[in-house]
Amino acid sequence: MMKPQIALVGAECEENLSLRYIRGTLEKNKFSVRQIVFNDKYDSDAAAASLASSNATLAGFSMVFTYRAREFADLAILSRKKGYSGHICAGGHFAAFNAGQLLHDIPAIDSVIVGEGELPFLELAQNLEDLSKISGLVWRSGDGTIIRNPPAEKPDNLDMLALPSRKSPPDSFLGLPIANMLTSRGCTHSCNFCSISAWHKLCGGKRYRLRSTENVAEELSKLYHSGYRIFNFHDDIFFLPDRDETFRRMNSLRKELKKRKVGKIAFAVKSRPACVDPELFKFLKDMGMFRVFIGIEAGTDNSLSKLGRRNQTVSDNEKALEILNSLDLHATFNLLLLNPDSTLEDLNGNISFLRRFPDNPMNFCRTEVYSGTPLETELRRSGRLLGSHWGYGYKIKDPRAQLAFELMRKALHDRHFEMNNIHHTAMRLDFEHQLLMRFFKTTPGLRKSVKDFIREVNLGTCSLLEEISDAAEKGFKNEKEMEGFIDCLLRKSAADSDRLFVKSSAILAEIRSKASEYRNSSSLPTPAKLAASLGIVTGLAFGASCTKGDSTQVFEMIAHPPQDTGNNTNQTKPNEDTSVKPAQKEFPSASNEETDKLRNQFTNQFLRNLAGLLQPAADVQIELKITEVGKVASAEIFKGDTDLSKDALLTDKEKAQVTSLIARLGSNSSDERSKAVEELKAYGSKLVPELRNTLESTKDPEVKFRCKELMNTLGGVLATTKHDEIVKYLKSLSFEGVDSSKTFLIKYSSAEISRANVRTRFNTHICEMAPGPLD
Numbered sequence: 001m002m003k004p005q006i007a008l009v010g011a012e013c014e015e016n017l018s019l020r021y022i023r024g025t026l027e028k029n030k031f032s033v034r035q036i037v038f039n040d041k042y043d044s045d046a047a048a049a050s051l052a053s054s055n056a057t058l059a060g061f062s063m064v065f066t067y068r069a070r071e072f073a074d075l076a077i078l079s080r081k082k083g084y085s086g087h088i089c090a091g092g093h094f095a096a097f098n099a100g101q102l103l104h105d106i107p108a109i110d111s112v113i114v115g116e117g118e119l120p121f122l123e124l125a126q127n128l129e130d131l132s133k134i135s136g137l138v139w140r141s142g143d144g145t146i147i148r149n150p151p152a153e154k155p156d157n158l159d160m161l162a163l164p165s166r167k168s169p170p171d172s173f174l175g176l177p178i179a180n181m182l183t184s185r186g187c188t189h190s191c192n193f194c195s196i197s198a199w200h201k202l203c204g205g206k207r208y209r210l211r212s213t214e215n216v217a218e219e220l221s222k223l224y225h226s227g228y229r230i231f232n233f234h235d236d237i238f239f240l241p242d243r244d245e246t247f248r249r250m251n252s253l254r255k256e257l258k259k260r261k262v263g264k265i266a267f268a269v270k271s272r273p274a275c276v277d278p279e280l281f282k283f284l285k286d287m288g289m290f291r292v293f294i295g296i297e298a299g300t301d302n303s304l305s306k307l308g309r310r311n312q313t314v315s316d317n318e319k320a321l322e323i324l325n326s327l328d329l330h331a332t333f334n335l336l337l338l339n340p341d342s343t344l345e346d347l348n349g350n351i352s353f354l355r356r357f358p359d360n361p362m363n364f365c366r367t368e369v370y371s372g373t374p375l376e377t378e379l380r381r382s383g384r385l386l387g388s389h390w391g392y393g394y395k396i397k398d399p400r401a402q403l404a405f406e407l408m409r410k411a412l413h414d415r416h417f418e419m420n421n422i423h424h425t426a427m428r429l430d431f432e433h434q435l436l437m438r439f440f441k442t443t444p445g446l447r448k449s450v451k452d453f454i455r456e457v458n459l460g461t462c463s464l465l466e467e468i469s470d471a472a473e474k475g476f477k478n479e480k481e482m483e484g485f486i487d488c489l490l491r492k493s494a495a496d497s498d499r500l501f502v503k504s505s506a507i508l509a510e511i512r513s514k515a516s517e518y519r520n521s522s523s524l525p526t527p528a529k530l531a532a533s534l535g536i537v538t539g540l541a542f543g544a545s546c547t548k549g550d551s552t553q554v555f556e557m558i559a560h561p562p563q564d565t566g567n568n569t570n571q572t573k574p575n576e577d578t579s580v581k582p583a584q585k586e587f588p589s590a591s592n593e594e595t596d597k598l599r600n601q602f603t604n605q606f607l608r609n610l611a612g613l614l615q616p617a618a619d620v621q622i623e624l625k626i627t628e629v630g631k632v633a634s635a636e637i638f639k640g641d642t643d644l645s646k647d648a649l650l651t652d653k654e655k656a657q658v659t660s661l662i663a664r665l666g667s668n669s670s671d672e673r674s675k676a677v678e679e680l681k682a683y684g685s686k687l688v689p690e691l692r693n694t695l696e697s698t699k700d701p702e703v704k705f706r707c708k709e710l711m712n713t714l715g716g717v718l719a720t721t722k723h724d725e726i727v728k729y730l731k732s733l734s735f736e737g738v739d740s741s742k743t744f745l746i747k748y749s750s751a752e753i754s755r756a757n758v759r760t761r762f763n764t765h766i767c768e769m770a771p772g773p774l775d
Contacts, residue, residue: 005032006125007054007086009047009075010062012037014171015180017234018092018117019062020164025118028162031125041071042604044078052082058125059084060117061109063102064092066370066391076108087128089137091117093195096202097371098389099138100146111139115152115203116185118161136203154205158185159215170228174435174515176266178230179223184210187236189272190374191297192308193336196236198372208237213249217256224262230435231267239275247280254287266290266438268330273312273320278327285327290434292324296333296362299353303346306339307367308374314353321357330434332361332427337408337465339367340379344400344472351465358458359451361427363416366405369394404472407482411489412464415497418755422497425504425754426457432511440518449507453500460496464489501754502617509616587625587633590742598624599746601735607748611756613726618753624744626735633741635730636692637723640747650686658683658690665706666698673706680710 006026008019012035023033034054038047051059059079063072076088091113095102099112113120115136127133136152155161170177186208190197200207220231240246257265268291269284276294296317298304304312324331337350354362369376369385369392379385379394386393396402409417416423433450436442467489476482590598602622614620619640625633650658664676680687691707698704708723 004057004125005034005055007034007036007051007056007059008062009036009038009051009059009072010064011039011068012167013039014178014232015164015167016062017164017180017182018064019060020166021161022060022117022121023165024162025122026125027165029122029126033165038072038075041074044071044075048075048078048082048084051079052084054084056084057086058128059086059088060121061088061090061095062092063090063095066094066368066389069094069098070390073102073106073109076106080108087111087124089113089121089124091121093199094371096199097195099148101389103138103140103146107140111137113137113152116154119155120152151204154185154203154209156206156209158182158209158211163219166223173230173432174439174512175519176229176435176439177227178232179228180232180234181216181219182211182234183216184208184235184237188241189237189310190308192306192374192378193339193367193370195370195373198370198374202372210249213252213256217253217260217262220257220265221260221262224260224265229265229439231265233267233269235270237272238269239271243275243277243280246275247283250280250284250287264288264439266435268293271295271320273316276320276323278323281323281327281329285329288438289329290438291330291332291431294320294324294331294333296321297336298350299335300346300349303336303339303342303350306341307336317353318356321360325359330361330430332430335362335364336367337364338396338401338405340375340384340394341397342401343398344404344469347401347404348469351462351469354458354465355462358455358462360458361423361430361454362458363421363423363427365417368392400472400475403475404468407468407471407486407489408465411468411486412461412493414490415464415493416461421755422457422500422504423461425501426454429453429504429507429511432508436511436515440515442514446507446510446514449510453504453507457500460500464493498749498751501751505615505617505750505754512615587741587743590744594742595744595746597737598626598735598744601737602733602746606733607752607756609729610726611753613729614753617750619748619750620753621745621747622730624730624733624746626738626742626744628738628740630735630738632731632733632735634696635727637726637730638688640749650683650690654683655690658687662690662694662703662707666700666703673702677706677710681713 008023010016010019012019019035023035026033034050034056036047036050036054037043061072061076063069072090076090079088087110088108089111090102090109095112096114099114102109102112111124111131111134113124113134113136120134120136123134124131124137131137131139132147132149135150137149139147139149141147166179170179172178186200186206187194187196188208197207223231240249265288267288269289270293272295276292281289281292295309297307297309297312299314299317301314304314321331321333335350335354337347339346350364354364367375369379371389371392376385376392379392384394386395396405415421429450433442433447437447471485476485610622611617614637621638621640623636623638625635627633658680661676661680664672667673667676688711691711695704695707698707
């Protein structure tokens with residue numbers, strides 16, 4: 001018999017191992033678990049409603065990152081407002097470091113677990129009536145006192161832990177399922193800025209523990225034989241301190257995999273520069289390693305020293321990248337361009353490093369301050385720490401470097417500090433192209449296109465950074481001059497990014513086309529066989545990814561009309577007829593103000609999902625006829641240059657002629673149908689509305705086919721194999737604040753679609769979630 005239900009709430013842009021290990025432990029102990037996805041603030045209402053309706057006695061919130069902490073706190077408050085009455089427990093780095101303050105600030109949260117969550121959370125689920133029994137728990141008593149229980153012991157033997165539950169359907173690239181895995185826990189280093197070593201110190205116990213190679217191979221083998229082919233190792237330290245020990249461990253893992261008949265795989269790891277050895281990495285590439293996230297961190301020795309990267313030099317960084325590039329691996333890194341003690345000369349040295357290595361996808365940011373780190377301690381001691389535990393900041397000592405940061409944050413915000421930025425797009429291109437080479441086949445031309453694109457992105461950004469550095473050196477006469485510089489650079493950066501997004505869309509489409517082309521001649525299982533072995537249904541969620549290469553989370557997050565939570569001001573009356581009869585109903589055009597409001601709502605809630613379906617990206621116009629209760633009555637998506645103005649409509653005489661010709665499209669005579677098509681073409685794009693109306697009303701498949709063909713030819717409806725799928729999705733939507741039946745026409749550029757698509761399919765292992773600058 002299953003025990004009371006538990007809810008686990010957190011991001012799942014990719015498989016969330018933190019929650020999925022806890023879920024695996026709970027389910028092994030016969031608890032029913034409901035996992036609620038909370039990827040960003042736009043999921044708040046749905047996530048809170050889901051939790052309120054879950055009947056869960058206990059909810060676990062995965063509060064790992066400082067930049068999302070407020071969103072989780074607000075979600076807890078909203079869940080209470082919607083009626084959730086169970087116990088809410090937070091965990092993760094942010095919650096652990098700020099446990100007492102979090103419980104003081106947010107009464108909606110009842111407790112915090114400090115430590116690795118599997119065993120303490122299981123104890124909590126088993127002993128909700130007596131919180132004093134739970135090791136590692138910080139909780140609020142009835143009188144409001146914050147109580148900290150004895151610490152929880154981290155498990156020494158990782159092989160004894162239950163395996164994580166798996167996302168279903170799995171994420172995939174080029175149609176190949178990907179799984180996140182760990183072969184170890186902890187880190188052997190203590191960088192000044194990093195919260196990982198600080199967290200392990202806070203929790204106590206051994207900082208670094210390994211799974212046995214037999215245990216790792218057994219998990220990987222089961223995944224492989226159920227269809228997985230890509231494995232992302234999330235270990236903070238994948239390589240042992242000693243090279244020979246690492247060799248022995250990897251050789252043992254290879255033998256264990258071979259014993260279990262594991263064939264061709266691809267896997268990604270993280271590494272410090274000092275661990276990059278040509279012989280070892282060649283060995284690992286032969287095993288299937290295709291991607292290395294390399295801890296470069298800085299491009300000057302002074303910056304590396306300030307960051308606490310002990311025994312790491314710029315020479316180490318350069319050597320590591322040279323080895324990785326010689327092996328033609330997907331090597332990507334993050335650079336901390338600025339830290340509290342940076343000078344403008346340090347910044348210039350870091351930019352110079354980027355310019356010397358433009359072939360590797362990269363991102364960059366300012367060094368951020370996290371609770372519990374040596375950096376936080378030092379800044380607090382010296383009186384330089386700004387902000388609060390909800391988000392720390394600082395002023396850089398060198399005012400020129402501080403000015404450069406302020407310029408960078410504003411002028412390069414869209415190009416680099418948004419999740420859907422052009423640098424992450426460059427990472428994706430290289431990531432998917434490496435998989436194409438590993439499992440299928442590429443061409444010299446396509447490989448060159450990918451590498452040239454990465455160089456173009458990086459060198460373009462270097463030029464922008466150099467302009468910022470030069471401006472910071474010279475300074476500004478006044479605020480107006482500085483704002484003028486920012487505006488000019490922002491426009492320049494945006495124009496270049498828009499151009500690059502369009503270019504990337506074509507390259508990405510070619511990569512995915514090649515994968516589809518070569519799949520039939522390869523020994524890889526077909527998508528249908530993979531789906532069957534994984535126990536999932538082919539179709540939108542999985543099958544589409546084999547040609548598009550999208551992560552399947554795109555389709556998991558497709559929005560549906562809101563559930564009735566009792567708070568919907570646009571609810572229909574119990575006996576009201578809500579059936580939609582577009583042909584009999586007038587839908588006058590919405591005003592510009594109404595359209596702008598709806599476009600904002602569409603962008604925030606639905607654009608990501610549309611972008612996942614619309615590839616390659618294109619300029620589009622979306623026509624939505626929306627009823628007074630916010631339901632979409634009919635929808636269409638047009639090419640961006642289609643003229644949909646009233647002036648482009650047919651005259652009454654022409655309309656009569658067109659009606660007659662359209663009727664002939666259903667003729668039994670093939671010649672008659674063809675003649676009608678040719679005559680209709682003469683009316684040009686102003687024919688599109690009539691064709692659209694016919695599509696809505698006719699049931700004749702031949703007429704539908706001819707109308708769509710004509711609309712594509714005349715520059716009307718968007719020509720895409722997923723046209724019907726997109727329209728079906730648009731018709732499933734529901735909007736708030738529409739108080740009368742209106743026709744809305746909203747437009748998006750291909751650059752906007754490309755950006756949204758990157759974010760939709762955003763996986764943290766591609767860009768490692770490098771933080772944006774906070775102030």
